[in-house]
Amino acid sequence: AAGVIQSPRHLIKEKRETATLKCYPIPRHDTVYWYQQGPGQDPQFLISFYEKMQSDKGSIPDRFSAQQFSDYHSELNMSSLELGDSALYFCASSSNRGGGVNPDTQYFGPGTRLTVL
Amino acid sequence: GESVGLHLPTLSVQEGDNSIINCAYSNSASDYFIWYKQESGKGPQFIIDIRSNMDKRQGQRVTVLLNKTVKHLSLQIAATQPGDSAVYFCAEILTGTASKLTFGTGTRLQVTL
Numbered sequence: 001a002a003g004v005i006q007s008p009r010h011l012i013k014e015k016r017e018t019a020t021l022k023c024y025p026i027p028r029h030d031t032v033y034w035y036q037q038g039p040g041q042d043p044q045f046l047i048s049f050y051e052k053m054q055s056d057k058g059s060i061p062d063r064f065s066a067q068q069f070s071d072y073h074s075e076l077n078m079s080s081l082e083l084g085d086s087a088l089y090f091c092a093s094s095s096n097r098g099g100g101v102n103p104d105t106q107y108f109g110p111g112t113r114l115t116v117l
Numbered sequence: 118g119e120s121v122g123l124h125l126p127t128l129s130v131q132e133g134d135n136s137i138i139n140c141a142y143s144n145s146a147s148d149y150f151i152w153y154k155q156e157s158g159k160g161p162q163f164i165i166d167i168r169s170n171m172d173k174r175q176g177q178r179v180t181v182l183l184n185k186t187v188k189h190l191s192l193q194i195a196a197t198q199p200g201d202s203a204v205y206f207c208a209e210i211l212t213g214t215a216s217k218l219t220f221g222t223g224t225r226l227q228v229t230l
Contacts, residue, residue, distance in 0.1 A: 003154055005158070015128075019160075019210055033217065033218070035218075040125065042206055042220035042221065042222060042223055043161065043206075043218075043220050044220075045217040045218065048216075048217060056216065056217050058217055086216050090161070092161075092218075104149050104212050104216065105151065105163060105166060106151075106163075106218055108153075108161045108162070108163075109126060109160050110159035110160050111158075111159070111160050113158075
């Protein structure tokens with residue numbers, strides 16, 4: 001079965017640079033979520049989109065922005081990168097269209113490992 | 118890939134034994150709970166879920182128990198196998214459109230031969 005696709009898988013940036021992470025949800029999923037996971041930490045929610053509209057916001061820095069496009073893929077834009085932004089960034093998707101047994105189940109992609117030097 | 122959960126609680130079990138991983142959740146209003154398995158360098162993988170109107174749910178080799186009185190979840194893995202070695206997270210959610218997951222502290226499961 002098709003899974004969530006994230007690109008790139010690895011990204012190395014210098015401080016103060018910008019980065020763009022991409023997420024392609026499972027086909028027919030209309031909702032995407034972004035999570036950040038630091039070393040030894042649990043994933044922390046950043047932001048989510050449902051039907052191309054931002055639906056919830058967590059601990060996302062003002063330097064970060066995100067959007068969901070008409071084909072439901074999402075991009076996380078990160079500017080003025082700091083050393084502390086080094087982490088694994090996961091995208092998850094779910095279907096909130098009312099179908100399926102468990103519409104709230106979020107399925108995670110493989111993540112993008114961002115290293116800021 | 119980088120190890121996940123370098124300083125997480127660790128549970129060591131012998132292959133073939135049963136494993137029990139515990140989790141305390143924080144929000145009494147949460148109505149949906151999920152267990153995820155995360156292998157090193159990979160994304161969390163869905164294992165099993167349970168709604169707040171249930172106290173037990175069984176899957177293949179796994180059972181989730183929910184005690185709402187004390188806000189406690191447990192994941193039981195029967196006949197633990199080496200491939201079960203990973204970090205396990207419980208997550209809670211207040212259901213609704215695009216609701217966020219709140220993860221608990223992970224537990225590293227080490228299966229010894």
